Amino acid sequence: MAWVLERTGADGTRYMGVYRDTDGRKRSAGSFTTRRDAQRAANREEQKVLAGTWHDSSHGEITFRAYVETEWLPNKHIEASTRAAYISYLNKHFYPYLGDRRLNRISPSLVQDWVAHARDQGLSPRSIRKYHVMLSSIFARAVKDRVLVYNPCDHTELPKVITRKTRTLTPDEYTRLLAAIPDQHRLMVETLIEAGLRWGELVALKPRHIDFLRRSLTIEETIVEVSKRHSPTGQRYLVKPYPKDNEPRTFGVRQAWLDAIAAYIQANGIGHDDLLFPTRAGTPISRNTFRTRIWLPAVKASGIDYPVRVHDLRHAHASWLLAGGADLKSVMERMGHSQIQTTQKYLHTLPDTDQRNLDALNRIQNRH
Structure with a gap:
C-alpha cells in the first residue's frame, strides 16, 4: 500500500509519496505541496509495479558499452564464431558512436543519426539493415530487463535495399576461369563446382x-575463420x-x-582424418588469402568481364542443376538450404535459359 x-x-511542509518497487524496496514518487498530490503520485507508481510496467530509471544510467558487455552479450546463447562476429561489429560500428553514451540517453534521433553516419562511411544499405537488427536486439533486451521503457530502434528509417539481378557463371566462363587457376588449387575449385x-x-x-563405393559426399563439419583477438579460444580457426x-x-x-580425388589423396599421402585442402603447414586455407593471391588474379586472367566471387561457384552449381532439369526439392537438400525460397532464386539465372524456353515452345508448335 502506497503512503505519504x-x-x-525552512520552506514549509512538504509531502513525499512512497511506494515499494518489485524487490520490496522503498521508493519515492516525488515531493509535493499537498498530501493529496503525493498520495496520487505514489498510487500511480504502485499501480505500475502491480501491472508489471514499472522500471528503475536509474538502471538506464549505465553506458551502452557496459550494458552490452555485462548483460546483453554474456546472456546470448550463440556459437563462438557468431560471438566473435558480434564483438567485431560492436568494435567497428557501434562503440565508436554509442559506446560511452548512457543507455537512457540514446534516442530514436540518435539511432537515426547513426544510420546517416554509417551511410556516409560507405556502409551498404543491406549492411546497415543487418547491423540495425543487432542494435535493435540490444535495446529490446534492455526493455525486457526494464532498463528502458522503449526501444529507440523501433521506428528508424532505413535506406532502401535495391536488389540487383546477379549474373551466373556459365559453363564456358567456368572453363576459362579454371584454366587460369594454378595447378595446386585446381582440384579444390573443381570441388566447389562439383558439390556446391x-x-x-x-x-x-x-x-x-x-x-x-556409394559415390557420395557427407558434409558434417565446417571451419569458421575469426580474428584471434575476438576468438574465445584464441584460435584463428574454429x-x-x-x-x-x-x-x-x-x-x-x-x-x-571421385577418381581425381582418389589420385590426389594417394599422391599427397593424405590420411583418413587429414584435411583434403590444407596449407603447406597443414592448417586450413584462409578465405581472404586465397581470394587475393589466387582467385582475383585468375578472374582477371580469364577475361571474365564482371566480378566473380568464390561463393559464386556455389550459386553456379545450383543454377546449373536446375537449368539441367533437377527438381527444386533435391537441389534444396543438396545445397543445405532450410527454405525452398532460397533455392528458387537460382531458377532461370543462366543467360541462355530464356532461349531454351523459346526453343521448347517452337518444338511443341512444330509438332502440329
Missing part, C-alpha cells in the same frame, strides 16, 4: 567424408561439428571427381 511522509523544513559447398565446408573436408542448421547432409558426386 510529511516533512517540515560453402567455403567453410570446403576447407573442412577430409577423406573420411567421402564414400567411394571447427564446428555440423554446418548450417546443425544437420549433416549427404549427396551424390560424379565418378570423374
Whole structure:
C-alpha cells in the first residue's frame, strides 16, 4: 500500500509519496505541496509495479558499452564464431558512436543519426539493415530487463535495399576461369563446382567424408575463420561439428571427381582424418588469402568481364542443376538450404535459359 511522509523544513511542509518497487524496496514518487498530490503520485507508481510496467530509471544510467558487455552479450546463447562476429561489429560500428553514451540517453534521433553516419562511411544499405537488427536486439533486451521503457530502434528509417539481378557463371566462363587457376588449387575449385559447398565446408573436408563405393559426399563439419583477438579460444580457426542448421547432409558426386580425388589423396599421402585442402603447414586455407593471391588474379586472367566471387561457384552449381532439369526439392537438400525460397532464386539465372524456353515452345508448335 502506497503512503505519504510529511516533512517540515525552512520552506514549509512538504509531502513525499512512497511506494515499494518489485524487490520490496522503498521508493519515492516525488515531493509535493499537498498530501493529496503525493498520495496520487505514489498510487500511480504502485499501480505500475502491480501491472508489471514499472522500471528503475536509474538502471538506464549505465553506458551502452557496459550494458552490452555485462548483460546483453554474456546472456546470448550463440556459437563462438557468431560471438566473435558480434564483438567485431560492436568494435567497428557501434562503440565508436554509442559506446560511452548512457543507455537512457540514446534516442530514436540518435539511432537515426547513426544510420546517416554509417551511410556516409560507405556502409551498404543491406549492411546497415543487418547491423540495425543487432542494435535493435540490444535495446529490446534492455526493455525486457526494464532498463528502458522503449526501444529507440523501433521506428528508424532505413535506406532502401535495391536488389540487383546477379549474373551466373556459365559453363564456358567456368572453363576459362579454371584454366587460369594454378595447378595446386585446381582440384579444390573443381570441388566447389562439383558439390556446391560453402567455403567453410570446403576447407573442412577430409577423406573420411567421402564414400567411394556409394559415390557420395557427407558434409558434417565446417571451419569458421575469426580474428584471434575476438576468438574465445584464441584460435584463428574454429571447427564446428555440423554446418548450417546443425544437420549433416549427404549427396551424390560424379565418378570423374571421385577418381581425381582418389589420385590426389594417394599422391599427397593424405590420411583418413587429414584435411583434403590444407596449407603447406597443414592448417586450413584462409578465405581472404586465397581470394587475393589466387582467385582475383585468375578472374582477371580469364577475361571474365564482371566480378566473380568464390561463393559464386556455389550459386553456379545450383543454377546449373536446375537449368539441367533437377527438381527444386533435391537441389534444396543438396545445397543445405532450410527454405525452398532460397533455392528458387537460382531458377532461370543462366543467360541462355530464356532461349531454351523459346526453343521448347517452337518444338511443341512444330509438332502440329
